[in-house]
Amino acid sequence: MTNLITVKFGTKYGPEFVNKIYNDIKDQEGLTKFYCYTDDSYGLDEGISVIPDQGRPTLKVWWNKLRMFDRNFPLSGKTLFLDLDVKIQDPGMLFKKNRQITFIDCHWKQGKLYNRLSNYDVKMNSSMISWDADDPEVHKIWDHFNTGFRDYYLRKYKGIDRFIVHEDFNFDTFDHKYIQSKKYQPDISKWTYKPVITTYEELEVGIEDLI
Amino acid sequence: MRNWKLESKILSRALKLSEKVYDESMYGVDDLYRIKDIVHSVDQNHWDSKKWLADEFHKFYGFHTGKFYVVGGWYGMMAYQLRLKWPGSRMNIISADCDPMCEEYAWELFGDYDIDFRTKDINEEEDLSPYSAIINTSCEHMEQEDLHAIIKKKDPQAWIAFQTNNYKDLNSHINCWPTAQLFAESLNLKWVACVKTLKLNDFNRFMVIGK
Numbered sequence: 302m303t304n305l306i307t308v309k310f311g312t313k314y315g316p317e318f319v320n321k322i323y324n325d326i327k328d329q330e331g332l333t334k335f336y337c338y339t340d341d342s343y344g345l346d347e348g349i350s351v352i353p354d355q356g357r358p359t360l361k362v363w364w365n366k367l368r369m370f371d372r373n374f375p376l377s378g379k380t381l382f383l384d385l386d387v388k389i390q391d392p393g394m395l396f397k398k399n400r401q402i403t404f405i406d407c408h409w410k411q412g413k414l415y416n417r418l419s420n421y422d423v424k425m426n427s428s429m430i431s432w433d434a435d436d437p438e439v440h441k442i443w444d445h446f447n448t449g450f451r452d453y454y455l456r457k458y459k460g461i462d463r464f465i466v467h468e469d470f471n472f473d474t475f476d477h478k479y480i481q482s483k484k485y486q487p488d489i490s491k492w493t494y495k496p497v498i499t500t501y502e503e504l505e506v507g508i509e510d511l512i
Numbered sequence: 513m514r515n516w517k518l519e520s521k522i523l524s525r526a527l528k529l530s531e532k533v534y535d536e537s538m539y540g541v542d543d544l545y546r547i548k549d550i551v552h553s554v555d556q557n558h559w560d561s562k563k564w565l566a567d568e569f570h571k572f573y574g575f576h577t578g579k580f581y582v583v584g585g586w587y588g589m590m591a592y593q594l595r596l597k598w599p600g601s602r603m604n605i606i607s608a609d610c611d612p613m614c615e616e617y618a619w620e621l622f623g624d625y626d627i628d629f630r631t632k633d634i635n636e637e638e639d640l641s642p643y644s645a646i647i648n649t650s651c652e653h654m655e656q657e658d659l660h661a662i663i664k665k666k667d668p669q670a671w672i673a674f675q676t677n678n679y680k681d682l683n684s685h686i687n688c689w690p691t692a693q694l695f696a697e698s699l700n701l702k703w704v705a706c707v708k709t710l711k712l713n714d715f716n717r718f719m720v721i722g723k
Contacts, residue, residue: 359655359686449610449633452653455684457545 303379303396304434306336306352310365316344317508318385323349325389331396336376338365352376358451366427367461369434370443376434384428386506388499394479395497402432402439404462405500406474409485423466425474428500442470518559522592522621526554529620550617553587561675561717562649564710566593569673569721572705573645577602581643583634583662584650585609588618591627594647601626606643608632634658640665651676651695652685659687659699671723674699679715692718 307319319337323346326332335349342351352375355368368374381395404425415424432439445468446454458464481489481496484504530547537544582591585607594605610633618629635658646666651659651674676695680688689695695718696707706721
């Protein structure tokens with residue numbers, strides 16, 4: 302059984318994005334509980350368990366995703382995170398087990414740029430993450446962030462993907478078949494399988510795109 | 513129009529330090545972003561705003577002796593600007609930052625200016641009463657309650673000279689204010705000597721001096 306969590310901070314995405322994901326997966330057998338970590342729970346459906354802002358350190362927008370790896374965060378056991386701009390295509394496949402913390406492999410990012418030693422962009426993204434909330438290895442990510450270097454990391458890295466990769470944490474990646482990148486793989490009409498989710502990385506998304 | 517020049521000696525040292533960071537990246541710690549961070553620390557905006565604080569604070573302080581504590585001192589530019597205004601050995605200047613690399617690089621940039629660079633989180637300082645002034649140009653990076661704690665821990669007669677800004681677009685800027693006056697009011701000082709705004713290229717820097 303798996304918890305599902307979304308993170309909503311700031312005003313870019315309204316409660317309808319959380320409610321959409323909740324309604325897509327609430328009847329799935331593998332789901333234990335649906336959480337939303339947020340600074341504003343207004344408009345969230347009743348079945349959603351709200352985890353309020355955990356306070357210090359104050360973090361902005363997507364950096365709040367990192368808080369999920371805090372050992373004191375009120376989550377336990379197998380957990381799946383989804384970004385609010387993700388479209389679920391096959392909810393039944395969402396709760397497949399993974400051994401260690403798992404992210405999306407951006408295998409569609411190709412070219413010499415990504416092979417540079419000094420490359421800054423990374424070939425993974427955190428639109429979907431699977432992990433065990435009780436895993437001490439995962440807690441190390443949050444602990445590493447909360448050192449005297451925290452402010453430096455916030456300046457150095459655009460978001461948590463680059464922080465996790467460039468600070469050398471180990472992770473698995475989901476099967477390529479799981480993920481469609483709307484930006485890099487817009488046409489999947491010839492695919493012989495159905496992706497589990499569609500990510501809209503770097504694209505502006507309205508709720509109508511996810512229906 | 514400013515009527516002073518960036519010190520070529522300091523800029524030359526910043527270049528040599530950048531070379532050292534690059535050399536280190538080839539065989540040891542790979543952290544080329546430090547080069548960008550060092551360059552930022554000596555750029556026009558930071559030079560202007562630190563010098564502005566030192567010039568303004570010098571008008572109020574009125575002594576050649578004392579003990580200044582620079583909070584969030586980064587690579588030492590603020591402490592250096594204070595030393596230029598208070599060149600005598602009876603003015604003791606401490607520059608602290610929780611990022612350990614700041615101490616190392618500050619010695620490289622300003623090691624011959626009789627400044628005591630330290631690695632220290634201001635929240636770990638139990639007693640700030642020995643200091644005649646607490647200077648903090650990193651307020652936008654710090655929790656508001658930590659600013660209040662600094663004011664509470666200082667000697668009642670000790671000065672504070674704090675700066676923040678209205679540049680909210682950076683993820684490391686967690687404590688910006690829309691105006692200097694609102695920032696001043698938020699500090700709940702017993703006495704305010706000066707509330708000023710410095711207009712920079714695309715944002716404003718705010719300064720409060722008081723006790």
